[in-house]
Amino acid sequence: MAAEIIDGKAVALAVREAVAADVATLERPPGLATLLVGDDPASAIYVANKRKQCEAAGMRDLHQHLPGDIAQDELAAIVEALNADPDVTGILLQLPLPDHLDAAPLIASIHPDKDVDGLTEVSAGRLVLGKPGLRPCTPSGVIELLDAYGVQIEGAEAVVVGRSDLVGKPQAQLLLARNATVTMCHSRTRDLPSVCRRADILVAAAGVPRLIGPDSVKPGATVIDVGMHRTDEGLCGDVDFDAVSEVAGRITPVPGGVGPMTIAMLLRNTVTAAQLAAVTA
Numbered sequence: 001m002a003a004e005i006i007d008g009k010a011v012a013l014a015v016r017e018a019v020a021a022d023v024a025t026l027e028r029p030p031g032l033a034t035l036l037v038g039d040d041p042a043s044a045i046y047v048a049n050k051r052k053q054c055e056a057a058g059m060r061d062l063h064q065h066l067p068g069d070i071a072q073d074e075l076a077a078i079v080e081a082l083n084a085d086p087d088v089t090g091i092l093l094q095l096p097l098p099d100h101l102d103a104a105p106l107i108a109s110i111h112p113d114k115d116v117d118g119l120t121e122v123s124a125g126r127l128v129l130g131k132p133g134l135r136p137c138t139p140s141g142v143i144e145l146l147d148a149y150g151v152q153i154e155g156a157e158a159v160v161v162g163r164s165d166l167v168g169k170p171q172a173q174l175l176l177a178r179n180a181t182v183t184m185c186h187s188r189t190r191d192l193p194s195v196c197r198r199a200d201i202l203v204a205a206a207g208v209p210r211l212i213g214p215d216s217v218k219p220g221a222t223v224i225d226v227g228m229h230r231t232d233e234g235l236c237g238d239v240d241f242d243a244v245s246e247v248a249g250r251i252t253p254v255p256g257g258v259g260p261m262t263i264a265m266l267l268r269n270t271v272t273a274a275q276l277a278a279v280t281a
């Protein structure tokens with residue numbers, strides 16, 4: 001039995017329509033400041049998509065394309081100016097940055113109520129403590145997909161492969177907050193396939209092309225592929241899609257799975273940030 005394909009494009013479209021409806025009820029359109037430093041081609045495509053969808057949802061696109069040789073203190077000053085600017089609802093610093101820049105202090109300096117990527121220390125703390133706040137886009141998009149397909153999270157065995165600050169760690173926290181039994185795997189995990197086979201919900205975010213094969217999947221499990229790799233044959237994920245589809249109950253494709261959700265949740269977060277700003281104004 002082939003697995004049901006989880007259609008991230010369709011769910012993302014529904015989220016964006018709901019966001020546009022929420023934007024229409026706000027007094028002022030939210031403004032999203034995307035910062036793209038340098039000319040990484042993949043980042044340029046992502047940021048272009050974010051900007052296009054931001055405008056389509058009725059929000060203001062406050063993009064800045066900065067030179068690849070910008071100094072750390074210049075970039076820090078731009079973030080500070082955006083923090084202070086009431087027209088700026090959300091700030092997104094596209095990663096990775098060029099090698100001479102240190103991303104950590106820049107991310108840390110983003111005002112937590114404008115942190116639409118959910119990457120600041122305050123946002124991470126709010127997530128862990130179960131307080132309202134802005135959640136990282138990719139893992140919250142994964143939760144949205146699970147909900148859209150009626151996958152039961154409460155009580156489920158969830159295994160997350162990867163423990164990055166951007167994806168794996170917040171993914172585990174979000175699943176835990178929904179009462180899954182969560183296991184986190186990483187590069188030092190002994191016998192990854194046997195741990196993965198416990199999963200009712202398996203989230204692959206290791207950044208290793210086709211790391212997850214059919215021997216790592218319990219029959220009927222829901223498999224979510226966060227990985228994104230450009231190969232000569234096109235895009236692929238961290239999951240061996242063709243082989244795993246024969247075992248899994250549901251599976252996300254790459255492209256058309258988690259990727260579109262990341263952008264939809266960024267727009268959702270921008271509306272949430274506008275609402276947070278309205279409360280504190």
Ligand SMILES: NC(=O)C1=CN([C@@H]2O[C@H](COP(=O)(O)OP(=O)(O)OC[C@H]3O[C@@H](n4cnc5c(N)ncnc54)[C@H](OP(=O)(O)O)[C@@H]3O)[C@@H](O)[C@H]2O)C=CC1
Nearest residue numbers: 138162163164167186187205206207226227228258259262
């Ligand atoms: N679709 C989307 O919207 C997005 C997709 N991505 C994609 O998701 C993937 C992961 O991204 P990100 O979290 O930023 O990546 P990172 O490289 O920051 O983290 C990778 C994690 O996977 C672990 N890992 C690496 N190799 C293995 C292995 N062989 N077995 C088990 N664990 C392993 C690492 O372990 P350790 O900690 O021990 O080093 C690390 O925790 C990438 O392909 C990225 O392109 C990322 C963001 C958004």
Ligand SMILES: Nc1nc(=O)c2c([nH]1)NC[C@@H]1CN(c3ccc(C(=O)N[C@@H](CCC(=O)O)C(=O)O)cc3)C=[N+]21
Nearest residue numbers: 046093094095096117228254255256257258259260262
């Ligand atoms: N500060 C920051 N926040 C991020 O959220 C962030 C980042 N930096 N750096 C890089 C990763 C990667 N990322 C993706 C966004 C959209 C798609 C996406 O739309 N993917 C489409 C395909 C796009 C294509 O064809 O290239 C899909 O999977 O269908 C993928 C990956 C966000 N990231």
